[in-house]
Structure formats: C-alpha cells, structure tokens
Amino acid sequence: MSTTDQQGVAPASPVVDPEPDIPAAEAPEVPSPEAGSALSRRGFLRVSALAGLGATAATVAACTTGAAPVWTFPPAPSIEPLPTQAPTAAPTEAPTAAPSASASPAPSASASPAPSASPDLGTLQPGWTEHDLLARWKVRRYLGKLAVPLASLYPPAVTAKLAEILGVAEDYPELKELPEFAQVTQGNAPLEPTVDGDWKVFDLTIDKLPAWQIDAKTPPIEALGYNGTWPGPALRVTEGDKVRINLKNNIGETTGTHWHGVEPEDFFMDGVPFVTQLPQVPDSVETYEFVAKPYGSMMYHSHHNATYQVGHGLLGALIIDPKDPKESYKEKYGVTQEYVWISNDSVGGFTINGHGFPATVPIVAAVGERILVRYMNEGIMMHPWHSHGYRQYVVARDGAPLGSASFYCDTLGVNPGERWDVIIEAVRPGIWAFHCHILPHVEGPDGMFGMVNTLVVTPEKVDLAPLLK
Ligand SMILES: [Cu+2]
Secondary structure, eight states: OOSSSSSSOOOOOOOOOSSOSSOGGGOOOOOOTTTTHHHHHHHHHHHHHHHTOHHHHTTOOBOOOOSOOSSOOOOOOOOOOOOOOOOOOOOOSOOOOSOOGGGSOOSSTTSOOOOSSOOOOOOOOTTOOHHHHHHHHHHHHHHGGGHHHHHTTSOHHHHHHHHHHHTGGGOOGGGGSOOHHHHSOOOOOBOOOEEETTEEEEEEEEEEEEEEOSSSSSOOEEEEEETTBSSOOBEEEETTOEEEEEEEEOSSSOBOEEEETOOOSSGGGSOOBTTTBOOBOTTOEEEEEEEOOSOEEEEEEEOSSHHHHHHTTOEEEEEEEOSSGGGSHHHHHOOOEEEEEEEEOSTTSSEETTBOBTSSOOEEEETTOEEEEEEEEOSSSOEEEEETTOOEEEEEETTEEOGGGOEEESEEEEOTTOEEEEEEEOOSOEEEEEEESOGGGTEETTEEOBSEEEEEEESSOBOOGGGGO
C-alpha cells in the first residue's frame, strides 16, 4: 500500500519531527533533494534520443520536494556518477522468441506459472542463455513504461547504464506498456467508514474472485477476497474508536472473521467459529463490534477453514493509529510514506499483497524521505525480508512499539501471524532490490518471481500518477 501511488492508498501527510528517535549517531548521510535533478533530465534526453523515446521522456512529471525537512541532515555528498558503458557486443546467436519448456521451472508453489503468450524477449548477448532473456523480461515487465522516465531522474551516466541494463535500445514492447503492478487489481485500498452515532462502520463483502491475477501474464487463479480484492481494503481507525464491521458472506460456504491483534472486551467478537460464534453461513451478514485497542499494525482474516480461505486471499490490514498524535510514526520518526506488505504463500505462490513479481508495487521515494513498511505475514511460513543497500530500523512488533529496543537490520524474519514495522531512510539514490531471502521464494530458472520488489530512491520527488495513464 503506497501512500502516493494511485493503487488505492491512504494519503500521507508531511511530517515533522523535532526529536526523531532514530539514534542520531546512526543516522546516515543524506544528499540534498536538489542533487542531480537538473542533470538527470538532460542525461535522459540524450539516452532517449538515442533510443527514439523522446516523447516518453516528455511525460516525466517530477517536482522538487516540498517544505524543508525539520530533520537536520549532514551536508550533501555528491552523487558519484557511474561509468559510461562500452557499446554492447554484436550478438553471436540467433534471437530466441519464446521460452522453451526446459527453461521453465517445474510447477510448484515456488515457481511462477508459464506465461500464457510468447513474449518478445529480445536478443541473446554473448555469454547469455535463455535464462538471461527471461530474467530481463521480468524486470522489463516490472518497470514497463516507467523505466524511461524513472531512469531520466538520475545523472546522465546512471541513466545510460540503466538503459543498457534493460536493453532500451531494443525498443522492447514493455517500454510502451504499464508496469504490471498497474495492469492488475491492487488491494489495500483505504476504506472510509460511515458514521453511526459514535460508531465507525465498515461494510465489507466476502467474495469469490474467479480470475485473480498474481501477475499480468500468467493465467489467473480462483481466489477469495474482501470487497473484491486480495488483500481486502485497508481499515484504518484511531485507538479508542468504537468500530462496527458488517460482513456479507458471498462465498457459498461458512466463514468467520478474526481481528488479529485487537483486544476486544467482548470475546464473542473474536471471530472464531465454534469457539466464540456459530459459523457465518452463506448469504448472511455478520457484525463485529469492538473498541479499537491497542494501537498498531493489526490484520483481519478468515478464521474458518483457514488453510483454504486465508490461503486463497481472505486477509487484510487493520491499522489502529495511536490516540496521542505524538506517538504516530509521522510525528515520532518523520515518516513521509507508508506501505503495507501482506505476505502469503499458498495458492498464489509467494505473494506480497496478492501479487508476485513482476506485479508487485515498487516503493518509490525521493532522497531524504523516511519510508514505513508494515510487514504482515498471513502465510504458513517465515519470510526474511532483506533490503539491499539499506538497513531497516525496526520500531514495532505486533503493533507494540519497541522503544529503546528498536534496532537496525538488513534482513528481518517475519513469522506467520506477526507484524513488524520498519523505517527506511532513503539516502542513496538508486534502484535497490528488496525481497524475501528464502531463494526458492524469489528466483528460479526464468528469473525473479514471487516475493521480490524494489526500493526506488530518486534524486527528486516524482509523481507516478501521470506516468501510469
Ligand atoms: Cu519467503
């Protein structure tokens, strides 16, 4: 759930933090937001002219960051330009059009299904095998037509190197297509409650999703969701709110809905059939009421036939903001954007928010931003989330603030049922891999898949919305 993209996310407000809790001694150096911005567009125009992509470049919608951050950064270091690459050697093998059966992994939960259409994979380079073409194709699909405008934000040498890595000179089809995360339906859309007296009321449906797309190219699967998406909408309330949630059961079988992490006074609101309630029968509406506490990252999910129902997507985020604004991540740490990553690992393979790479939503941050990621594990196994190039500052577990026990790491194991909140300070521009580090969950003979994403740190703030039309 990004707060800035158009994938249905809660707006984030600018943040102020006179006394951030991230230990000052560990605060990394941050270049100024202005660094590299003027050069970057010139540089890209040069590359795009070479690739015949000037028109795409014109769609870049970038702006400089807004008010000066209250957080005080050290002097800006210069961004070291990357060396210009030598021209690519002429190919020595004939182009390969479609992936062969032998290049695809055997079907399993850890492998992405074979694509349904033969893609244009481009030309084999010296020393490459079909694996390389398939692996590059995944990244081309991930970035789609964002590749050129995003690359253009960096200094010219960086832009040129990114263009070479992706093979932009081939003018491949995905350069004109939406990135896959924008081709598929994304969940986690914020749902505004209605108000009934002093109750905040959420109306949800429990639905069959007959053709849910894990990514845009593999055959859709039969899944389940709340309000038509997996994950369901993000429910957001404030500590102490009286919350009422009405759920209409449209899945043709019984269910029950659990509010994971919430401490309801009335245990009959806990959502466990044959423990705290009778099962919710098809076509009925079940109502749950509780006072929202404690604050933190919570979840909601089916608690009935759960291996099947949660494994198929009956899950969502419930975020309880602290009543005291001073305890919020915005106030406390200067967070400017937040993302929810709900992992699952059953019928759809290894997924973040119901999608596998390349249909995962990238984190896009300008230099100087502080990004909150709320990991939520609704799967059946642990996933160690590894951030390249950055340490994560781990500030809460299961909603409970870690306070002085907060810590830095670059790989954080998140067990089933757990929620961990981490903050990443985006200080070094670049496109950084960010993935589960159980390798069969992320990479195979046809490239990366599953629990893979990136942290894209741009020299200046970029508005993706106009680029996704
Ligand atoms: Cu994993």
